[in-house]
Amino acid sequence: MTAKGRNGAIDVLRVLAGLMVIGIHTSGEYVLEGVNDGANFLAGLCWEAVVQPAVPLFVIISGAFVLGRHEAWGIFYRKRMPRLLGILLFWLPFYWLWMWIKGDDIGSYLAGFWQGRSFVHLWYVVMLLGLYAFVPLLNEVIRRCEVDGENTARKRL
Known part of the structure; x- marks a missing residue:
């Protein structure tokens, strides 16, 4: 905890999860729009797999504050x-x-x-x-x- 009562680790997780949500929304163009052939589709799938933990991470962060x-x-x-x-x-x-x-x-x-x-x-x-x-x-x-x-x-x- 810092002097103001903030938990730096949770703040870092929150920023990371926020960036991952942006990644979810940017990968959707390549994965969900039916562009199912070529390197863009495969790159979109790989990126989607990396950033999908964003929502569970936000749920865990919320739980840390209320449980x-x-x-x-x-x-x-x-x-x-x-x-x-x-x-x-x-x-x-x-x-x-x-x-x-x-x-x-x-x-x-x-x-x-x-x-x-x-x-x-x-x-x-x-x-x-x-x-x-x-x-x-x-x-x-x-x-x-x-x-x-x-x-x-x-x-x-």
């Missing part, structure tokens, strides 16, 4: 959920407007809202909402394991 904390469930949700829901409520109409301008069937996207089809690039926020739904429960399990571990250690002494 093992001893917060009440209500406090946990009041601190995090409004920000994530705010992001969705702000950006989803822009995505839907963009789809409508492009001529996509906005009705099918709205109908598929609960299936996650209408989140486009916001899928990570939706995934975090799902993960955060279980974090207080996991923190309670961690807390009870710590207490049980301490009691077991005391009994052995």
